Amino acid sequence: MKIKKTKGIVKQLYKELKKVKSYKEEMAALTDEELKAKTVEFRQRFENGESLDKMLPEAFAAMCEADMRVLHMFPFDVQILAGIALHLGYLAEMNTGEGKTLTATCPMYLNGLTGKGAILVTNNEYLALRDAEEMGPAYEFMGLTISAGVKRDADDKFENDEKKEIYNSDIVYTTHSALGFDYLINNLVKSADERFMRDFYYIIIDEADSVLLDSASTPLVISGAPRVQSNLYDMADFFVRTLQEDVDYEVEEKNVWFTEKGLEYAESYFGIENIFSPECFEIYRHLVLALRAHKIIEKGTEYMISESGEVALIDASSGRMLKGVKLRGGQHQALECKEKVEITQENRSMASITYQNFFSMFPKMAGMSGTIYDARDELYDVYGKKVVVIPTNNPIQRVDCPDWFFSDSEKQFEAAIKLAVKKHETGQPVLIVTTMISDTEIISHLLVKEGLAHSVLNANNAFWEAEIIKEAGQMGAMTVATSMAGRGTDIKLGPGVKELGGLAVIGVGRMLNIRDERQARGRAGRQGDPGYSRFLVSLEDDIVEKGTDPEKLKKYIDGKKRISDRRIKKIVNGAQRTNEEMGVTNRKNSKDYDVVLQLERKLMYDTRDMLLDGGTVEKEKLMAIAGENIDEFLRENKKLDTSTLNRYLLDNISYRMEKESSLINLSNKARVKAYILARVERSLEEKKEAIGSENGMNDFIRVSALSAIDEAWIEQVDYLQQLQGAVSGRSSAQRNLMFEYQGEALESFRKMESRIKRNIIRNVLLSEVSMDKKNKLRIILP
Secondary structure: OOOOOHHHHHHHHHHHHHHHHHOHHHHHOOOHHHHHHHHHHHHHHHHOOOOHHHHHHHHHHHHHHHHHHHHOOOOOHHHHHHHHHHHOOOEEEOOOOOOHHHHOHHHHHHHHOOOOOEEEEEOOHHHHHHHHHHHHHHHHHOOOOEEEOOOOOOOOOOOHHHHHHHHOOOEEEEEHHHHHHHHHHHOOOOOHHHOOOOOOOEEEEEOHHHHHHHOOOOOEEEEEEEOOOOOHHHHHHHHHHOOOEOOOEEEEOOEEEEOHHHHHHHHHHHOOOOOOOHHHHHHHHHHHHHHHHHHOOOEOOOEEEOOOOOEEEEOOOOOOEEOOOOOOOOHHHHHHHHOOOOOOOOEEEEEEEOHHHHHOOOOEEEEEEOOOHHHHHHHHHHHOOOEEEOOOOOOOEEEEOOOEEEOOHHHHHHHHHHHHHHHHHOOOOEEEEEOOHHHHHHHHHHHHHOOOOOEEEOOOOHHHHHHHHHHHHOOOOEEEEEOOOOOOOOOOOOOOOHHHOOEEEEEEOOOOOHHHHHHHHOOOOHHHOEEEEEEEEEOOOHHHHHHOOHHHHHHHHOOOOOOOHHHHHHHHHHHHHHHHHHHHHHHHHHHHHHHHHHHHHHHHHHHHHHHHOOOOOOHHHHHHHHHHHHHHHHHHOOOOOHHHHHHHHHHHOOOOOOHHHHHOOOOOHHHHHHHHHHHHHHHHHHHHHHHOOHHHHHHHHHHHHHHHHHHHHHHHHHHHHHHHHHHHHHHHHOOOHHHHHHHHHHHHHHHHHHHHHHHHHHHHHHOEEEEOOOOOEEEEOO
């Protein structure tokens, strides 16, 4: 079933819907046992070569009936329509409250029949656990296994065997971050038995715009062993405090770079000739980190100092404090230095991937959200996915009022409170939505002055958050929240609220993008309920201040010059457009940087899988690698002496000294190479003899090669993470940054390959190896 033209998508979906409904009575007539037996039948038909597309109408109808019998909910036509779109790999826009959770059961069931695994991810643990618990009984009724890949307590970790059981389930509900990290961890294991994931097959991404766009600029990074703590943070921080804007550095939106004069000043300050030379990489990297810490990363917006005196990051979209999350590549330590708090240990990056490249690994990927159509062009460009808008089950009754415009925030907040009080006096529930955590506190303070009881939602606990947001539709409720708080949780109206006009949403401040505003408005008017929404914006909104020349705004904000609503609207909407364009650019840059790493990562992971699955490095290949290593050694030591040769032999070939090395004609490079290769071959034979079997020798070589690969790969990932930050500060030199990054990444990859080859031979020849009493290999690597 292939649908090529966007215009024909919905028409084709309705054709499929008609087929699904044609089986409704047949399924309703089945006994429970007969309905359950359909799963066995479908699986047999799939194994016999019947496609899922062909089975879709019957399988969807069976699952709809199961939903009715177990969950007491029969999917509406529009939910089945969306389910068909999800099976076909589209991104479905479904209005808030249209029942995305139930919608997913049909495509998840159909793809779960394959035995390859169907995964649904969303953006927090609460939603993943809630949906798994609520929908799980319907899948289990139909004979499918289901697991949740997260726990309520984030500090409570799964054991390896538990993860294996989870990912072997037919259906898995989890979060995008948990799944991404598990993928990276799965590719760091030391033996095949430790792997817990199978090949990816089908995935549905709930709240898809939040996951695929809002979370896409920051790669997933696994940190490992601590790096040697740098003493350059303090020096760089002090240096940056002496700089003059527009003289030594320039700032443009969220980018900052040194001017030519600034670079010359740095070279003079640190007593170096060329700051871009390889030996000055660490100095330059720390200067860029310090510059970004002081001039780009904003306290109160992007981070805060916690009660325990630590630099804590803030989720810009929800206002939540991000527990345990740190900026990578030394940026977090640069912020700590700026804030004069204890500098924490900087860890190496062991593995990394962006969401764009991660989700592109799934053969079948779909998604759903209430606000995804506005980003359709970017989603098609990045993921190759088309967006289809699913009609609502009932006509939308919500009244979306025109925006109110203000020159300054004082008038804006005053008007918001007056409007909230007016609505509240009738008993109508009110949800005040802000863009920033600091704004929720201001609103809360003003409501306290009015004597109004209210809930404030900028919490860092998604479970508590969801419970509060559920109650926001009760009569007389007053709730203040950041735009993303409680996302994915329906606000159901309490008794008598419909008659009062439903939930009133008051938005304070122009939001980061149109999607967030639609998400906020969509809190009201679910499933055809009445509702109300209005946004109040001003020239002091955070997004305007960041994206507009402050001098131009000052005269209007101070009231020295009159400004019309039309003019304010133009400035505010222009700032939002600029921010959206920046978001697209940042996400594209993040993906472009990761493309380099992606190519290298695939090569390394494929090599690891080959070794884990029983592959080894044959003797001929080992000898060839040793030959390459020797050639490199001889190129680097054109005037070879006995001492240097012996050092090489001791470090790479054997701990045993031999007299004949002093008798070789060192000017005859062919003779030297032949001698070293003979030593290599002799050492290999000695190892094989000590182990006593071909299989044991292969296992030993496999472990040696894996260790060499992992050690070098971790260094490479860590270096590329640092390189991204360092390259971003080179704009002043009018360079093509991506071209420079790719060039340096390629060069470092070549060095990594040489390091792997050296270390494979070292590990094989210099390891201590023996067999224990249980006939198992004991290996002590050099």
